[in-house]
Amino acid sequence: MMPDLGKYAFAVLASYGATFALLAALVGVTVWHRAKSIRALAESEARMEKSDG
Structure with a gap:
């Protein structure tokens, strides 16, 4: 199913x-x-709970 890219295959791939x-990065x-x-x-939130109680 790979189209023939000719001399541009490396650049395209x-x-x-x-x-x-x-995208992964x-x-x-x-x-x-x-x-x-x-x-x-x-x-x-943990600091806020300590200061409230």
């Missing part, structure tokens, strides 16, 4: 590879920041 790598950074934010929020 490299572009696809770079795109998928950048973006998803990874987003998940990492989300986990970091959740931890920071939990710590902040």
Whole structure:
């Protein structure tokens, strides 16, 4: 099912590879920041509960 890309095969496939790598990196950074934010929020809420009681 691969179309014949001729002399442009490397450029096209490299572009696809770079795109998928950048998308994977973006998803990874987003998940990492989300986990970091959740931890920071939990710590902040724990501090607030200690000061209330």
